[in-house]
Amino acid sequence: MSALRHSPLSPLGLAISEEAGVLGEIGHEHVxxxxxxxxxxxxxxxxxxxxxxxxxxxxxxxxDHGVAGSLQHLIPGDAFTELRQDVQLLSEMMACLFGVSGVGVRVTALEKPMCPRFHVDRIPARMLCTYGGPGSQWLPADAVTETLLLPGQDQQGCYREDSLEQLQAGQVALFKGDTWRDNHGQGVVHRSPPVTPGQQRLLVTLDI
Ligand SMILES: [Fe+2]
Known part of the structure; x- marks a missing residue:
């Protein structure tokens, strides 16, 4: 398993940079x-x-109806000021990137994997960030076998372990989903990371 440290556009279909503008690369066919x-x-x-x-x-x-005020209502308390500010930033980036007037926001504290099986999201795209703890895991397309996503399939052994990619805490990722306009049925295969007992995660996801 490798942490994400690749060139700006790797053969994995991954674009990565310390510049926020890299998120716009998701619009490219091969990303x-x-x-x-x-x-x-x-x-x-x-x-x-x-x-x-x-x-x-x-x-x-x-x-259009005051993102800061909405988030203050959803996530009250002075302790969460930085969290609210970041969720606002990511929401505005998501809306700007896709030209939409609103986004679906989920902020979830987790002590168990939420989606431990590999799957694809049946949406156009999702932004996600894990603030603490291990990040989501995903597989490049060429590492996915035909049987991996079959219902009830034991997924162990249906993918190459050495091809497993994992997001790091703080990284902001955009995953293409299964209903992306140009590549229906080719969403990114991913799962929640395995966690050890007592390990805590805080995950934000943003959907269009
Ligand atoms: Fe998912």
């Missing part, structure tokens, strides 16, 4: 994962507090 490589702006103490509170926020955020 399936775009990663803004940055450190987490949210501290471990905030992740721990969110886990303690079992944070589970899910809402549609309308860009």
């Amino acid at each position: 399936f994962v775009a990663v803004w490589d940055r450190l987490s702006p949210v501290g471990a103490d905030v992740v721990a507090l969110a886990c303690q509170q079992r944070m589970a926020v899910r809402s549609w955020v309308d860009m």
